[in-house]
Amino acid sequence: MELFTINNVWMMICTALVFFMHLGFSLLEIGLTRQKNTINILFKNTFIITVGLLLYAIVGFNLMYPGDFNGFLGFAGLGLEAPLNAAGTLDLTYNEGYTYWTDFLFQGMFAATAATIVSGAVAERIKIVPFMYFVIFYVGIVYPIAGSWKWGGGFLQQLETPFYDFAGSTLVHSVGGWAALVAVYLLGSRIGKYKDGKPQAIPGHNIPLAMTGVLILWLGWFGFNGGSVLSANPEATSLTLVTTCLAAAAGGVVAFMVSTILHKNLDLTMFLNGILGGLVGITAGADQMSPMDAILIGGVAGAIIVFAVSFIDKLKLDDPVGAIAVHLVCGIWGTLAVGLFGNLAGFAQLVSQLIGIGVYAVFCTSTSFIILFALKKTMGIRVSEIEEFEGLDAHEHGMDAYPDFRLNEH
Template sequence: MNWSLHELAKVSTDVLAQGADLSTDITQNLLTTNNVWMMLSTALVFIMHLGFAGVEAGFGQAKNTVNILFKNTVTPIIGIVSYAICGFFLMYPGFDVPGWFGFDGAGWSMFWFAPENADVSAGYAGAGYTYWTDFLFQAMFAATAATIVSGAIAERVKLGAYLAFTVIYVGIIYPLIGSWKWGGGVLDDWGFYDFAGSTLVHSVGGWGALAGVILVGPRIGKYVNGKTVDKPGASVPLAVIGVFLLWLGWFGFNGGSVLSADPALVSFVLVTTSLAASAGGLGGFLAGYIAFKRLDLGMVLNGVLAGLVGITAGADVINPGPALFVGFVAGLLVVGSAVLLDKLKLDDVVGAVSVHLTCGVWGTLAVGIFSTNPEHSFFTQLTGVLICGVTAFGAALIIFYLLKVTIGIRVSEEHERTGLDSHEHGIRGYTIVYDE
């Protein structure tokens, strides 16, 4: 068949047009697939708040159940709103040069006053997901950092003081620290690595919890004559349900941090996450038996959470074998940390400091030991841990101290002894009503 130059040119034009259409279709389908996974991950992280509520209410005393659940209900509400007001734009300020502080005023204006300009789906995040999905996914992380503090200082902190702390810590401190890595700040420039937040979420929350535990003080009767007095939780089954909900949510917490639906990387991350969680449970089992000479369910549960926190910094760069080791060590550390805190008379109701701070630090340092990326160094990881720790702990101490000398941070002795439910909420968490 003989083709004229005109016919060849027309065929070439048609082929190019079809190729452009196909490319557009592929880009749109990829965006949709990635965005659906990111929204599902957001939902999984959101359900973690129910897990935190279950763990805290299960390990807390029955007389404080409503108070605990109230805090765990209001925390994500405050977290999402405060993150929308300023946190999101502090955390992603669009540094021209990697720095320590910035605020994305243009993004803030676009979010609140010209949201139609934010509908840049195909051009946002490399067509990985939409602007709005990005905000909501990150907002769930912010609220998680505040929830960590809630469990540590439960059963004796004033509700108003806790809520005030949450607004400031989630709205300003957490996003400021996060901007140093995830927002393209100085730690990112130095090569610090924290895939999904062992330091930026968990340790930041853990440092806040430690500051709160120190300034609020232990519960009445917790430490008597040099001995630690156990205060039985309200519901062991509820605590178990809470831990499994958290484990489920971690599939979104770590899996969503891939920031796409990349099948190879997402599945790899979910494997390392689950292996570390399982190994953490084994470590908690073993260390709990050695420390307390019993099959301690609480330590197994916290061991699972410890393994999850530990692998979060390097779930995408630590191979399955080392992931097992990271999780197992985290399970051992969480028990040792809990024992040490009691010796220091630092009363942490749910073990939040041990799980999130101790194991968050370990997991971040583990990246410098086990990462498959040769650019990740132990010294850089240690530097990042120290900088974030000093900032988070110092800020939390200042916030709690100012609240202590102004509105007070601890309930009265009478309210603590009889329970916060009746005094602050007018109802009890466990009430049996008999028909007359």
């Protein structure tokens, strides 16, 4: 019983750390965008975590963990109903590491993250109401179904060599990244982002806030990956935190070095995105890698970030925070790395990883396209030119994040 309590307390601490990541995402997003859209971004992120938790309680948790099933879709019913023992009290044999309630809350924090990734990619030009509808469908239905295929015991878990994703390089980050890619394509670029076909820098208004957000996210990843051990096992949790931190450090260092060589300047934003790329890259196999493998995986992710950001810009896909490069591209890399390094490396595992990546690519791009295209045709998803020029805070919210300190922005 004492061990169970220790495990459960650890899982609750990790839940709090993952919750804290939503502040990190918010600060990163507002820091890398213009001040006239700050309220809008904070509103979106607040909506995601609040409505995301409610949807996960009503329908998402039971879609994602429907009980014994081997197929594509299972559902255990609406609402939350904890398993009880013969005495009518909470059944503590539900899981050796934590209670039913802890399980729900920990997984619920993950669920909202996928939509937060999309929020950053579409910042500064999406209408708030259509975005809220998108969150409802994507977090409430799409993410739980996708998660059930691996974490809920579905068909990807039933492969002869099961698809492996320890903490969500694909199941969380790529699920959000694919939707971000579709959303950016349908939405179009911000006014002034491209001139004569060439990308123009639109600087963020508060880089110190962006850095604060990244360091909060790094701290939150202690819970994101550490909690995915699903117990307080000392060896597994400590190794996972070591690989997580080393990958983050390597990602940041390699990203700023490669960026400096290519662009001849010490770009702090590339440094920060390199850290996040390293974190996303190690997430699929953080429990499987040696420390040296983690450094290699994080370093490759850091290099990938630099080239992915440039490539995405060349495609005229306007992503203000680099979400597609960080979460999608590095999520794919991290998922493949499971088949290349660590305890599970081998041809059969690599094939399973490729199958998983392909399945999620098709499902997430198709569902997000259907949702967003329907919204675009019915209510529109892009704000007007004057609204974008003057800022979404004034037009969508009637508020100013900095009423006593305004900059001249265009």
